[in-house]
Amino acid sequence: MMLRVLYLSALCALLPLTASANDLPTSETAPVLRIQGSNTIGADLGPALVAGLLREQGLLKVHSERPDTANEQRIVGENAQGQRVIVDVAAHGSSTGFTALKNASADLAASSRPIKDSELADLKSLGDLKSPGAEQVIAIDGLAIILHPQNPLSQLNTEQLARIFSGEASTWEELGGSGGTIHLYARDDQSGTYDTFKELVLGRRGKTLSSAAKRFESSEQLSDAVSQDPQGIGFIGLPYVRQAKAVAIADGQSQAMLPLNSLIATEDYPLSRRLFLYLPPNGKNPWAQALVAFAQSSNGQAIVAANGFVAQTVHAMTVTPNALMPEGYQALSRHAQRLSVNFRFEEGSATLDNKARQDLSRVLDYIKQRDKTNRQVTLVGFGDAKNDPARADLLSKLRAMAVRRELVKSGVVLREIRGFGAEMPVAANSADEGRIRNRRVEVWVY
Structure with missing residues (x-):
């Protein structure tokens, strides 16, 4: 089957990244771009990409403002006339991004998992969100399985992970370790990180997350909690390992692999995943198009790497x-x-x-x-x-x-x-x- 022409090439031709901010519309009060969805993207990476775009567009005094609502921020720059240019980023989980596209409260959806068939059908009026121009992979991430730094276990397989997080394996002794009862830490139901773990580990074995798991909307808070609990285990996006210990993971007959950049870049690591921006084909927001093009550029991918994710360079x-x-x-x-x-x-x-x-x-x-x-x-x-x-x-x-x-x-x-x-x-x-x-x-x- 013949491949379709790369959308990105056409997009970059239509919207040069060297254009000044004056070539894109601005507003005195309303944000020029609204992004909703994944906490993994929206906590740091999304705002960093937005800030990079604003600077490349020639805006000055680029900075972040945080309202009272948790996991939301506003990226602001000023044009030469002193007019504020505002981009809003809300990071409450991947599914919320697709909901926001449906109710027209967002221009871009950030997702740490592929769009679901049900969401694709629900958003059909916006165009085909699985088309090459709409579904944009901006980075590669790995789900790290994290333990307390003093936990002696060095590797686990996905079958063991399913038993652990479903509650079937309830003590470290069952896994050849020590420490008594296993304490589970997981992201919340809105999270693409949780969706990915559920699909790659739990769902394929017909298991569900134990009700005993402590749930977190914030990746940082989850990681810090595991690193302070000698009996804890959690799953987290690669940049959020922080002070915890990541273990090697095997799937089926694969070798056990640590979440190393090289193995995540090739998506060989069993719990690697793609991070997406979804741009509605029927949308007309030029700032959304500009951000997608910037994210795919060499400058954008450098920002991806600087924020702890794996660039596609x-x-x-x-x-x-x-x-x-x-x-x-x-x-x-x-x-x-x-x-x-x-x-x-x-x-x-x-x-x-x-x-x-x-x-x-x-x-x-x-x-x-x-x-x-x-x-x-x-x-x-x-x-x-x-x-x-x-x-x-x-x-x-x-x-x-x-x-x-x-x-x-x-x-x-x-x-x-x-x-x-x-x-x-x-x-x-x-x-x-x-x-x-x-x-x-x-x-x-x-």
Whole structure:
């Protein structure tokens, strides 16, 4: 299936980031942009991106003002005429962003999970919020499982996590540790962090969060509570580990992985997730369009990294070969470097998903800037397990060929296409989410 033209390129062409604030509408009293949704985004990252945009637009005296309402703030700048330009950010959980789009009290929804089918249908009048222009991945995050710094456990698997947070495993001794009763800490029901944990850990095993869990709207408060409780365990977005201890996580047959930037950037870490801005296609707010374009720019991604999340900036990584890798993969890792991007696909399809469409442009820029267009790039495909291993091998190579077609259009001559079938899984194949993660294409450069 042919890929649609990258929306971002068109958006940047239509709305240059060098435009002055005078090119965008201002108001004496009303905010020029209203963002609602994820606390993970809205606590710090969203306001930082807004402040960066305001400064890039030439506004002066950019600062934050906090009203009396918790988890809300106002980012303010002044134009050359001294007129205030205001952006409101409310961070009460991902679901509240989609509700705000529906009742027209927000121009952008910030979400730390993908939009749900029910929300997509509910907001149909605003346009297709799953279209490439509407669904914008602005950063990658990892859900860290955190313990008290003195807890001796160093790794857990997702099956154990499900038993712990559902209350089935109630003491640390059941997990091979010590300390007596396990104390659970979790985000509130409005939180995208909670939605992600529920989907990746609890839901796929038919479990629900124990009623004994202490719930928090604030990520910082949750993390600080766990770091002060020797019997505590919680889940949190990567920037909010703070003084707590993060443990390595395994899913299915995957190796146990710490929430390291390199493993989160490729979305190999089992509890990695995408952070989104949703821009209604039928919306006409130019500030919303400008913020989306700025968030995807190199300056915007630098702000993502500075706020503790994982930027989508492409870089090369050295991979140390080990005995668990197929021989051909070990050989590749000895002679080439892996890029910090995995291409993934729409569910049940060989069509690149929205993030992959964005990443395609970034990877092409990386390859061209480093003069690696002539047989300096190898694509490596993986898939989920099939009853017939030969079919898994074929499908993994076909996925790599789907990426090859797009690179070839821009003049890249590939060195090699490899397919490793269902080897080296990064997630369990027992659920759709895991199978989607395992269906991936890596990019290696010489």
